Amino acid sequence: MKVSIGMKLQHSPWGGGNQFGHAFAKYLRNRNHEVCFDLADKDIDIILLAEPRRDLRISAYSEYDIVRKIILGRSRALIVHRVNECDERKGTTDVNERLRQAAKCADAAVFVSNWLKDLHNAQGFPCRQQVVIHNGADRDICSSQGYRPWNGSEPLRLVTHHWSSHPMKGFHFYRYxxxxxxxxxxxxxLEYTYIGNLPEGFSFTRARHLQPLYGLELAAALRHHHVYVTASQNEPGPNHQNEAACCGLPILYLQSGALPEYCEGFGIGFTETTFSEKLREMMATYHQYVEKMRHFPYTAQAMSMQYEKLFQSLLKRKKELLKNRQWIRRPLWLLRMLCGTGSSQR
Known part of the structure; x- marks a missing residue:
């Protein structure tokens, strides 16, 4: 099987989508599948549309490029759209519509949480072949080996990490x-470390701030702490807490977006008004959660296996899926895609 992953992977601290691309490509290659990151090859079996917004550095191609490949290049590749974003995450107004436009050519869509799937479907998501595959952290990097649990007498060390400096990542909580x-x-x-970029003009008084870290260096820094805190709002399918959980840290998480879906059973949720109360609860029950972390399910290996099974099942139905493509019968839409016009080119 040859899979094209529509990402320009970054080899430095970056967001969760980049971690997905690295982990999935590694898994596919280890399974003797071929991987590329463009549409040049003629024998691609699966095109994974991962980021249709071409103005973003990580995007390799959009649905426009895919349709041109299918029509002009006479490709019989199947198209899977991975949906991992929404307007609600950063207070934007055009992302959801952009993703709906991109999904019109998809044979199947993968959502990174049930929360995100429900949100997009409520707004008229066009692709009806849908599955949910949760994101996961790479245990080859994020391992609990070397994690030393809190002994109850030393200060409890809290840690947070984000690449983005957007205020909705929870900075009002981190200031608190x-x-x-x-x-x-x-x-x-209590001690607190924040790893990552800060909003302009934001600073801590007592907390420790580290610049963004990546890979094994990040994992080592996480393991130096006891409890992970995330107050990110409306996360569609977060991976930062997965990295910490795989390093052994129980999670204090804001009950917002998909965070409860990923964290329930492996930490304690809090609201806008209950952080101190839930922090006390974590200190009282910490060791119970430490024992549970070894069973944390959201790993890159499990995630990648689900994608592989999905792709294989789609290829078994390839003839049916190609026959059922509706967009191929819409000449005006096809013309717009081939000519590169329309608002969804953004």
């Missing part, structure tokens, strides 16, 4: 944690 370090009941018994 910063204030806890120097006041009230948590003074002297």
């Amino acid at each position: 944690i910063d204030t806890l370090l120097d006041s009230g009941e948590f003074k002297g018994i």
Whole structure:
């Protein structure tokens, strides 16, 4: 099987989509499948549309490029659209519509959470062949080996990491944690590290700030702490907490977006008003959660296996799926795609 992954992979600290691309490509190659990151080859079996917004650095091609490949290049590749984004995550207004436009040519769509699937379907997502495959962290990198649990007498070390500096990543919560370090009941018994980019003008008073880390260096930094905190809002299919969980850290997570879907049973959820209460609960039940972390299911290996099975099942139905393509019978839409016009070229 030859799979084209529509990403320009970055080899430095980057977002969760980039980690997906690296892990999935490694898995496919280990399974003796061929992997490419463009549409040049004539014998591609599966085209994975991972990021249709060509203005983003990580995007390799859009649905426009795919349709040209199918029509002008006479390709019989199947098209799978991986959906991992939404307007709700950063307060934008055009992303959901952009993804719906891109999905019109897809033979199947993969959503990275049930929360995201429900959100897009409520807004009229066009591709009806849908599955949910949760993101996962690469255990070859994010391993709990070397993680030393909290002993109850030393300060409890909290940690967060994000690539994005967008305020909806939860910086009002992270500032609140910063204030806890120097006041009230948590003074002297709590430490906090933030790894990643900060919003312009934002700074911590007592918390430790590290620049973005990547790969084994990031995993080592996470393992140096005891509990992971994420207050990111409306996350569609987050991977940052997966990386921490695979390193052995129980999770304190905001009950928002897909975070509960990924974290339930492996940490404690909090709301806008209950962080201190849930932090106390974590300190009281910490060791119960440490024991559970070895069973955390969201790994890159499990994720990649599900993609592989999906692709193989689609290829078994290839004749049927090609016959059922509706967009091939829409000449005006096809003309717009081939000419590269229309708002979805953004």
